Amino acid sequence: MAKDFAGEVMSYPGGEKILACMQCGTCTGSCPVSHNMQYTPRKLIALIRANQREKVLSSLDIWKCVSCYTCTARCPRGIKFTDIMYILKNLAWNKEEKGAEVKEISAFYDSFQKLIESRGRMNESQLVFRYSFRTNPIKLLEFAPMGLKLMSKGRVALLSPGVSNRKQVQTILKMAGERRGA
């Protein structure tokens, strides 16, 4: 029998306790960004349990989680909702079609990821360049005043060294990518 959505979420590390939710809303009340969400953490749990896979995974709300772990620290049922958000983002990322409103965020995540794949370390300025060119190069103008300020303070490393053994980093990323999940 095909697993329902809750079963799917539960099969990943961190998702196992989702059925224990009693819909008390401590997560939503603690979340620093829930005021800006259509589907708050409590609602997302309800939607997962109501098997609303498509609605949850196409939502921009799952990409608003800032990983502050306040919901996880406070949940009276021990549900690690931040981890569930990671599971949801993973599943959404694997979907062929991503919603239009997720486009900007996808570009940022993808730029970061490509940078890590190519050099093993993050470089803030290269990240901003990549992201701006992927979305709207005019963004560079918005970043410029701060970028120049940081540069004048010696806080921009345009060419910081990457990892030497890039092949190893690339290999483990590739093997992990092929396994999906966990």
Place this chain on the structure above:
Amino acid sequence: MTYQYYPGCSLHASAKDYDQSIQGVAQLMDLELKEVEDWNCCGATVTPSLNQLQGQVLAARNLAIAAGKKGDLVVPCNACYMSLKKVQYNMGKYPKVRENITDIFGQVGLRLTGMPKVRHFLEVILEDVGLEKIERMVKKPLEGLKVACYYGCQLVRPLGFDDPEDPQSLDRLMSTLGAETLPYSQKTHCCGGSLITTQPDLTFKMVDELLEEARSLQADLIVVTCPMCQLNLDAYQNQVNKKFNRKTTVPVTYFTQLMGIALGLSKNKLGLKKGVISPSKALEKIG
């Protein structure tokens, strides 16, 4: 004491001042920091958002390189600290995670046997050096300096060494150095992290709330333990203030910079000129 040191990506760029002040303070306290050879990005919150296993192998590669070598693994960034600690926790809790990682690592010659304990630099200062020793080392007390101690999220949640809601370690350290610590109720609220790039409307508000409380408490400085928090509160402060029409600024310094001052290190060696919002005026108070 010897430690392995994982600086993380920011400390080579926007947070060079943090790195500089850590090196200065560590030397003074006889903490030998040996940088992990050929370390890589911890994945932060980005890679695990796309693929959790990829995030975990990234973080775990650093643990594998440090495995079997002398000394705990010291991490200065809240986000790196959490990423490295979390993969260690997950490998213990979920056999599937451990099997996947060890299997992948086996194919590239990485071994996890003898992984080091992951600790934040603040934790090492408090637990290994201790406040009594630090008190004796203070040469220039931070008297009269009112500070808001800001811990952020991932230092204390979900696997931190201090209370997840009302941590005290940084407050105790600052008091020991002679500063007046303020009752900063948002000490563990979130700065918005990397969302500040993609969703500024959402995160500028979070930054503004943090700054506003510090201002209302008449804080001279906000003290931080994380390069991401520092960047959001400091580098974005002018934009945030403009958006919310705020007239005054609050400098944001690393705890290690204030430690350096109190322990008598030269200000030039602490990167104090690197703040976008200069702390010089606030620091005049202590001369």
